[in-house]
Amino acid sequence: MSNLLEFRDLRRYFEGEQGRYVMESGSLEAGGIMVIKGPSGAGKSTLLKTLARLLLPQGGQVYLQGRDWMGFSSPEWRRLVQYVPQKPIVFSGSLEDNLQIPFNLKMLQNKAVFDRSQAVGLLNRMDVPGNLLGQSAATLSGGEAARMALVRAMLIDPQILLLDEPTAYLDGENRSRVMQAISEWAGMGHSRGVIMISHNDEDLQNLSKVSVLNITVRG
Amino acid sequence: MMAHSGYIPISYWQLSLSVILVLITGVISALLGLGLIKSLLWGTLRAFIQLTLIGFILTYIFKLNTLAVIIPLVLLQCYIASREATRRIDKAPHNPLLASFFSLTASTFIVGLIVVVVIIGPDPWYKAQVLIPIFGMIMGNSMNAIALSLDRLYSEVHAHVEQVEQMLAFGASPWESIVEYLRKAVGAGMMPTINGLMIVGIVSLPGMMTGQILAGMAPDLAVRYQFVVMVMIAAATAIGCLTIVGLSYKRMFNSDGGLVDSMHKN
Numbered sequence: 001m002s003n004l005l006e007f008r009d010l011r012r013y014f015e016g017e018q019g020r021y022v023m024e025s026g027s028l029e030a031g032g033i034m035v036i037k038g039p040s041g042a043g044k045s046t047l048l049k050t051l052a053r054l055l056l057p058q059g060g061q062v063y064l065q066g067r068d069w070m071g072f073s074s075p076e077w078r079r080l081v082q083y084v085p086q087k088p089i090v091f092s093g094s095l096e097d098n099l100q101i102p103f104n105l106k107m108l109q110n111k112a113v114f115d116r117s118q119a120v121g122l123l124n125r126m127d128v129p130g131n132l133l134g135q136s137a138a139t140l141s142g143g144e145a146a147r148m149a150l151v152r153a154m155l156i157d158p159q160i161l162l163l164d165e166p167t168a169y170l171d172g173e174n175r176s177r178v179m180q181a182i183s184e185w186a187g188m189g190h191s192r193g194v195i196m197i198s199h200n201d202e203d204l205q206n207l208s209k210v211s212v213l214n215i216t217v218r219g
Numbered sequence: 220m221m222a223h224s225g226y227i228p229i230s231y232w233q234l235s236l237s238v239i240l241v242l243i244t245g246v247i248s249a250l251l252g253l254g255l256i257k258s259l260l261w262g263t264l265r266a267f268i269q270l271t272l273i274g275f276i277l278t279y280i281f282k283l284n285t286l287a288v289i290i291p292l293v294l295l296q297c298y299i300a301s302r303e304a305t306r307r308i309d310k311a312p313h314n315p316l317l318a319s320f321f322s323l324t325a326s327t328f329i330v331g332l333i334v335v336v337v338i339i340g341p342d343p344w345y346k347a348q349v350l351i352p353i354f355g356m357i358m359g360n361s362m363n364a365i366a367l368s369l370d371r372l373y374s375e376v377h378a379h380v381e382q383v384e385q386m387l388a389f390g391a392s393p394w395e396s397i398v399e400y401l402r403k404a405v406g407a408g409m410m411p412t413i414n415g416l417m418i419v420g421i422v423s424l425p426g427m428m429t430g431q432i433l434a435g436m437a438p439d440l441a442v443r444y445q446f447v448v449m450v451m452i453a454a455a456t457a458i459g460c461l462t463i464v465g466l467s468y469k470r471m472f473n474s475d476g477g478l479v480d481s482m483h484k485n
Contacts (some may be wrong), residue, residue: 054384054477074476079390089385107390156389 003027010060012050020219038215052083082158088149096133142169163196225435300362310373318466326459364456368408375400393472408460
């Protein structure tokens with residue numbers, strides 16, 4: 001089976017730390033979920049942000065369906081390989097305003113439209129009531145904000161989701177619901193996949209096509 | 220005391236009487252133990268020497284009245300002012316001096332030439348007695364505005380690195396990812412000027428107008444000059460802030476349109 005995403009010797013030094021760096025290779029098949037594990041300080045988040053081209057790598061190659069990542073413009077790449085930070089970023093305005101932000105950018109204008117019913121469907125799937133759409137996003141709980149951020153990323157319709165501990169703000173029942181939604185998302189179509197950081201093995205139960213990338217502290 | 224065409228000159232003897240004022244400040248500082256006496260004396264001495272020197276220099280330059288001297292002098296002032304504007308900016312990923320010099324020079328020359336050549340219209344158009352004070356006023360205000368804008372720009376972006384990265388992740392261009400903070404930075408730079416427009420004549424009588432009145436000009440004529448000066452300063456700060464922010468924001472991003480590494484360090 002051909003790989004959806006492949007990275008070889010992707011290397012990035014961390015700021016502020018003497019000579020520490022992350023250097024990894026890996027590949028993700030279509031529909032797959034790659035789980036990054038490793039001790040804190042090994043550079044898991046740095047690896048995700050480098051894959052998202054939010055940090056410049058010091059070396060390595062990345063291919064999306066065989067195409068070199070430098071063949072994409074950086075906004076195009078970041079949209080396709082969508083990074084969701086651990087701490088959900090909430091902007092001012094309502095929940096709906098927050099979901100619409102990516103659609104107001106030059107990049108997505110005239111290419112994709114915000115689909116309200118799709119948004120409500122995804123929110124419901126993660127147990128966030130649709131009637132919260134008009135509510136000020138600042139009033140969302142941590143768990144609701146985390147799910148809003150995940151829905152927002154899915155609505156952009158990326159090929160890869162890079163998730164930094166997507167269940168960190170969630171309790172038991174919502175954790176498995178969100179993990180199921182992530183797995184379903186990855187399984188839809190033939191060109192989607194997820195790379196996520198997780199410390200919780202329970203989250204990975206009952207999920208198919210999971211691979212693990214263990215990373216160690218280097219430098 | 221003799222009246223010279225409307226204004227009353229201060230003789231050296233009268234000037235020396237101003238020591239009384241320095242003494243008052245010194246006594247207050249000593250009584251309260253502010254520890255300012257040394258700075259006060261040094262400051263007073265410096266102010267006296269600097270003003271005396273510039274008095275002689277200006278008198279000389281006004282007599283020469285040639286562009287070959289006026290332009291280098293204005294450029295030198297712009298350089299000193301732009302250094303002052305960037306002195307306390309410590310969060311910039313690059314030294315902002317060059318951008319500051321460019322913004323200050325552009326705003327000073329664009330607005331200054333409009334005021335001097337189009338509105339006041341002296342003969343010759345570059346008459347030093349008009350051009351130098353007008354350019355100086357623009358520069359001083361533009362300098363403060365640029366410093367405020369730069370400071371606000373970097374503090375806003377530093378405080379919102381995660382938001383900026385989120386916008387970039389959505390596919391935003393560098394401009395789109397920080398436009399909100401760029402607006403705030405320009406606003407911060409222009410705020411004192413806008414406030415000045417609101418209160419002028421009510422709360423404050425500006426130095427320039429006061430000076431002209433002391434020099435014997437009728438107040439109703441002095442206010443015309445003052446009005447021109449106020450709108451000129453507003454235009455110059457707008458141009459200065461817009462230019463400095465426009466030149467500076469790109470330097471916070473790397474060649475791949477991500478934030479440069481130094482912006483990640485909090």
